[in-house]
Amino acid sequence: MRSRPYVYVAAFLAALALTACGGSGSPRPPEPSGGRAVGRSDGAELLYRGRGHASAQNPAFSPDGKSVLFTLFEDGYNEGAAALRVLPLHGGGTPGRPGTLLDEADKAAVNLPGSSWHPSAGVTFASDRAGGRDEVWVMPPGGRPSRVTEHGGDSGYLEPSFSPDGSWIVFQEIREKGAGDGGSALGSLWKVRRDGTGRTRLLDGPATGTDNRQPNWSPKGDRLVFQRRERGADAWALYVMNADGSGLRRLTDGPGEHTDPSWSPDGRSVVFSSTAGGLEVPQIFVIPAGGGRPVRVTTRGADYDGAPSWSPDGRWIAFESHPGDEDRPASLWRIPAPGTDGP
Numbered sequence: 001m002r003s004r005p006y007v008y009v010a011a012f013l014a015a016l017a018l019t020a021c022g023g024s025g026s027p028r029p030p031e032p033s034g035g036r037a038v039g040r041s042d043g044a045e046l047l048y049r050g051r052g053h054a055s056a057q058n059p060a061f062s063p064d065g066k067s068v069l070f071t072l073f074e075d076g077y078n079e080g081a082a083a084l085r086v087l088p089l090h091g092g093g094t095p096g097r098p099g100t101l102l103d104e105a106d107k108a109a110v111n112l113p114g115s116s117w118h119p120s121a122g123v124t125f126a127s128d129r130a131g132g133r134d135e136v137w138v139m140p141p142g143g144r145p146s147r148v149t150e151h152g153g154d155s156g157y158l159e160p161s162f163s164p165d166g167s168w169i170v171f172q173e174i175r176e177k178g179a180g181d182g183g184s185a186l187g188s189l190w191k192v193r194r195d196g197t198g199r200t201r202l203l204d205g206p207a208t209g210t211d212n213r214q215p216n217w218s219p220k221g222d223r224l225v226f227q228r229r230e231r232g233a234d235a236w237a238l239y240v241m242n243a244d245g246s247g248l249r250r251l252t253d254g255p256g257e258h259t260d261p262s263w264s265p266d267g268r269s270v271v272f273s274s275t276a277g278g279l280e281v282p283q284i285f286v287i288p289a290g291g292g293r294p295v296r297v298t299t300r301g302a303d304y305d306g307a308p309s310w311s312p313d314g315r316w317i318a319f320e321s322h323p324g325d326e327d328r329p330a331s332l333w334r335i336p337a338p339g340t341d342g343p
Helices: none
Strands: 045-048 055-061 067-073 082-088 099-102 122-127 135-139 156-162 168-176 185-193 200-203 211-217 223-229 237-242 258-263 269-274 283-288 303-310 316-323 331-336
Touching (some): 045 067, 055 316, 135 156, 168 211, 237 258, 237 269, 258 303, 283 316
Parallel strands (some): 055 303, 156 211
Antiparallel strands (some): 055 067, 067 082, 082 099, 122 135, 258 269, 303 316
């Protein structure tokens, strides 16, 4: 196994002061994809592709839109140790060399697409870095990782995202069902203050026989969007509820697998990954926050496209993609949002 210092030195994003402390023995960050733009037939542009089996996932824009936070899994899609990286976007959105925010030997630090980066609170993520159980953490600007949650039992706390004011974090709890129930995971949704107080369960997955995951806070702070799978169902649907857990309603009505939701910066739309319309492989779609007809954004049907995030200026959607429907290493892309022309 590798031996690495606690945190890799990050000399990037001085304006936001998102740096960490570490030693000089850390390996170099992965190389960027190259100086020449790489595009797809649907207008998507390559932002980053890792080396070898490394899988770049879960892009989330910085609050100023000048960088993209992402998780780099070492051994393939959702496989192996995972580090938090930050990809700077230079003039015109040209990607630079990624920096390392957090990279620890044999540990996983994973961010959620959407609202996981707050201008004053920092970056929130899930990690097994202390004791092997997944907990919610925050990397404050200019500081070290700070643990938000600490719990017992066999569940994990995952997929955290910030409220607009940065004072609250919403996250999912995953607990395995018993062997007699098929061993499926059932997810509950919780919120907690950034200082670790006020932990409140919003949806109880085991009690309702539902699996609730990937919650993202709306820009106004009044609503949450997430994916849910009902008891006995194979496919996921999108749901919206009030930030206090009331007012639950289904957002997607059509058939298909609907996952990975996050908000547009004005809160009027939700971007997500879906097999709507009978697609074999998920693509990126946008739907009005009040419900309606989804609009397809990516159209390269042979590639899986998922985990989308909207840029703060509303002009771009970043997402992960890999060839085919199998779990191959993913790369990061961006595409103009519907109704815009990009730069």
